[in-house]
Amino acid sequence: MSIPETMKALLLKNDGYAAQPSGTALEAMEPYVEAGTIAVPKPEGRQVLINVALASINPSDVMFVKGMYGQPRAQGRPAGFEGVGEVVAAGDDPAAQALVGKRIAFATGLTNWGSWAEYAVAEAPACIPLLDTVRDEDAAAMIVNPLTALAMLGIVREEGEKAFVITAGASQLCKLMIAVAKDEGLRPIAIVRRDEQIAMLKEMGAAHVLNADAPEFAKQLSAVLREEKPRIFLDAVTGPLAGTIFNAMGKGARWIIYGRLDPATTPIPEPGQLIFMRKRVEGFWLTEWMRSMGPERRMEAVIEAQKRFSDGRWATDVTAVVPLADAVSRVPAELAKPNGKVFIAP
Amino acid sequence: MSIPETMKALLLKNDGYAAQPSGTALEAMEPYVEAGTIAVPKPEGRQVLINVALASINPSDVMFVKGMYGQPRAQGRPAGFEGVGEVVAAGDDPAAQALVGKRIAFATGLTNWGSWAEYAVAEAPACIPLLDTVRDEDAAAMIVNPLTALAMLGIVREEGEKAFVITAGASQLCKLMIAVAKDEGLRPIAIVRRDEQIAMLKEMGAAHVLNADAPEFAKQLSAVLREEKPRIFLDAVTGPLAGTIFNAMGKGARWIIYGRLDPATTPIPEPGQLIFMRKRVEGFWLTEWMRSMGPERRMEAVIEAQKRFSDGRWATDVTAVVPLADAVSRVPAELAKPNGKVFIAP
Numbered sequence: 001m002s003i004p005e006t007m008k009a010l011l012l013k014n015d016g017y018a019a020q021p022s023g024t025a026l027e028a029m030e031p032y033v034e035a036g037t038i039a040v041p042k043p044e045g046r047q048v049l050i051n052v053a054l055a056s057i058n059p060s061d062v063m064f065v066k067g068m069y070g071q072p073r074a075q076g077r078p079a080g081f082e083g084v085g086e087v088v089a090a091g092d093d094p095a096a097q098a099l100v101g102k103r104i105a106f107a108t109g110l111t112n113w114g115s116w117a118e119y120a121v122a123e124a125p126a127c128i129p130l131l132d133t134v135r136d137e138d139a140a141a142m143i144v145n146p147l148t149a150l151a152m153l154g155i156v157r158e159e160g161e162k163a164f165v166i167t168a169g170a171s172q173l174c175k176l177m178i179a180v181a182k183d184e185g186l187r188p189i190a191i192v193r194r195d196e197q198i199a200m201l202k203e204m205g206a207a208h209v210l211n212a213d214a215p216e217f218a219k220q221l222s223a224v225l226r227e228e229k230p231r232i233f234l235d236a237v238t239g240p241l242a243g244t245i246f247n248a249m250g251k252g253a254r255w256i257i258y259g260r261l262d263p264a265t266t267p268i269p270e271p272g273q274l275i276f277m278r279k280r281v282e283g284f285w286l287t288e289w290m291r292s293m294g295p296e297r298r299m300e301a302v303i304e305a306q307k308r309f310s311d312g313r314w315a316t317d318v319t320a321v322v323p324l325a326d327a328v329s330r331v332p333a334e335l336a337k338p339n340g341k342v343f344i345a346p
Numbered sequence: 347m348s349i350p351e352t353m354k355a356l357l358l359k360n361d362g363y364a365a366q367p368s369g370t371a372l373e374a375m376e377p378y379v380e381a382g383t384i385a386v387p388k389p390e391g392r393q394v395l396i397n398v399a400l401a402s403i404n405p406s407d408v409m410f411v412k413g414m415y416g417q418p419r420a421q422g423r424p425a426g427f428e429g430v431g432e433v434v435a436a437g438d439d440p441a442a443q444a445l446v447g448k449r450i451a452f453a454t455g456l457t458n459w460g461s462w463a464e465y466a467v468a469e470a471p472a473c474i475p476l477l478d479t480v481r482d483e484d485a486a487a488m489i490v491n492p493l494t495a496l497a498m499l500g501i502v503r504e505e506g507e508k509a510f511v512i513t514a515g516a517s518q519l520c521k522l523m524i525a526v527a528k529d530e531g532l533r534p535i536a537i538v539r540r541d542e543q544i545a546m547l548k549e550m551g552a553a554h555v556l557n558a559d560a561p562e563f564a565k566q567l568s569a570v571l572r573e574e575k576p577r578i579f580l581d582a583v584t585g586p587l588a589g590t591i592f593n594a595m596g597k598g599a600r601w602i603i604y605g606r607l608d609p610a611t612t613p614i615p616e617p618g619q620l621i622f623m624r625k626r627v628e629g630f631w632l633t634e635w636m637r638s639m640g641p642e643r644r645m646e647a648v649i650e651a652q653k654r655f656s657d658g659r660w661a662t663d664v665t666a667v668v669p670l671a672d673a674v675s676r677v678p679a680e681l682a683k684p685n686g687k688v689f690i691a692p
Contacts, residue, residue, distance in 0.1 A: 021616055021618060063618075068618055069622065070618075070621065070622025070623070083690055108611075137598075182564035186377050207540075238614075257617050257620045257621055258621060259621075260617055260621070262616050265613050265615075265616040266613065266614045267614075268584075268612045268613075268614060268618045268627065269611075270367055270413055271584045271603050271606055271612045271629075272367060272409075272416075272606050273629075273630030274417025274603045274627065274628055275416065275603055275604060275605075275606070275630065275631045276415065276629070276631055277416070278629065278634065279629070280627060280628040280629070281614065281620065281625060281626060281627040281628075282620055282626040282627075283619075283620030283621035283622070283623075283624065283625070283626070284621065285621045285622055285624075287626065340577065
């Protein structure tokens with residue numbers, strides 16, 4: 001395959017971090033990225049160059065382009081943390097060379113050559129050769145969400161817990177967790193914002209699904225917490241709702257924040273609970289988890305993810321596949337729709 | 347010594363916990379305790395009966411009588427967690443019998459026979475036979491604050507840190523920590539509310555003392571944090587000030603809450619820091635720490651405390667010694683004075 005000199009890509013408009021934090025909803029693309037043309041990079045060492053077939057948009061991408069992710073932006077370079085495509089060139093490293101010609105899922109990590117582009121750069125260890133049975137839509141979203149889901153379920157297991165609480169219960173990530181939890185006999189307590197999500201998530205394997213906007217929510221929550229006694233709270237939302245849930249949980253509760261959907265102030269409603277009930281508040285970041293894990297543990301999780309997508313135990317719900325040229329105008333509205341994932345097709 | 351049938355004591359007016367949390371300032375005694383007469387208890391097993399010479403008033407006592415401490419109140423029983431006095435009777439246990447006639451510092455723990463009384467009950471392992479060189483004022487406050495100080499400094503040491511941040515910097519507890527920190531070459535950054543406390547705490551060994559109400563506070567704080575890079579934040583205050591300090595601290599910061607002086611809402615200003623900067627929020631409770639430590643470690647800390655009070659490296663600043671009969675009317679105003687400790691003399 002001949003590689004062109006230049007390519008189309010969605011380029012970051014800002015450097016570094018946002019001066020002021022904001023919510024993780026993407027109100028518009030224009031302040032953060034623009035469609036442009038840029039030279040196709042040359043992979044070096046362990047890097048590979050990927051002809052991108054499909055790129056996913058994760059909440060972490062949104063936080064990144066807004067300057068709120070734990071990694072600085074590089075102005076003028078393509079955004080996008082993961083995707084699927086074919087390796088068309090590689091650096092000298094044998095592990096990278098071995099991937100040439102293969103269809104892979106990839107994460108761009110710290111390369112600054114993101115997946116929202118016709119070509120992207122990834123390190124060989126962040127590439128996963130794919131079985132033919134894995135769809136592009138699943139492969140393009142096979143790293144960030146699945147690894148996060150498996151890593152966070154690992155926390156539940158390590159604590160010896162059965163029940164655990166999740167907010168943004170109908171997100172792709174939570175759906176992956178619910179499916180695995182069902183197989184393992186764990187009991188997810190999913191918090192959602194729409195009644196129609198209740199039956200869907202119960203069907204998938206949630207032990208309880210509560211609508212936080214229902215008038216009876218506080219009562220239902222306290223009944224469910226009394227019954228299930230969860231100690232792990234995996235929270236993508238923060239803000240007052242998350243504070244209320246943490247406050248209602250029992251002794252030893254761990255509020256693990258991995259997302260920030262609500263930009264409102266996040267209160268600790270009763271700090272005395274941290275003193276006398278051994279409660280605590282902490283965070284989870286996939287990048288940090290991957291750093292602290294050995295490669296074996298990461299690879300195990302990746303193989304598990306591919307198996308689950310191959311045999312249909314996991315499936316990615318697709319809201320829209322948006323051509324790269326239309327992304328700036330169309331993506332925010334597509335992302336605002338519930339229950340599915342939005343992709344960019346370069 | 348002949349033991350009377352009845353005794354005077356300050357008796358709890360409420361059972362269990364407060365329905366609503368409030369601040370840890372003691373606005374008045376009347377809602378919580380009343381002076382009364384009650385039968386002198388009989389010690390059993392490992393218990394000893396102590397003729398109380400002096401009882402201390404700790405922030406934990408205030409939280410307890412208000413129903414905000416992690417231990418339920420028992421209506422009609424004496425309050426008060428620690429004191430000094432002479433053992434006048436004991437249960438059958440040889441360790442308890444061995445204490446009869448001795449002058450001891452004691453903590454009443456879960457006996458429900460508190461120190462704000464002419465006689466109190468403690469378990470033998472919670473009694474410390476005293477050297478003659480230890481003053482009553484130091485002995486009456488020799489367990490709760492000193493062990494908390496040594497335990498929390500242990501956290502700083504275990505983390506391999508030099509600098510650490512403390513709020514309510516002029517409290518007795520913080521002064522104990524500052525004195526030990528000076529000896530060990532640690533660098534306390536004390537946050538206070540009065541300019542006159544700055545020189546006093548620097549003299550004692552604080553590396554920096556900042557007045558949170560000064561107009562330049564935010565700027566000074568950020569300069570000091572940049573210079574010292576503390577990761578441990580030992581917080582007695584909570585509320586917006588504590589949130590501001592935690593927010594300004596760097597990667598890996600641990601906000602360890604052990605008191606709740608400000609009843610205002612406690613915010614986590616930027617929850618993204620918990621995700622990307624490995625920051626976390628947790629609590630410290632002496633009771634829990636003592637449970638998790640072996641008796642050797644506790645005894646080591648107790649011996650260290652007694653030595654420090656004996657040789658003058660530690661000294662308790664006395665605001666007032668209030669007779670038990672005047673306690674209900676006088677204690678709140680005495681507690682409101684800064685820099686010293688208030689005692690009850692039964």
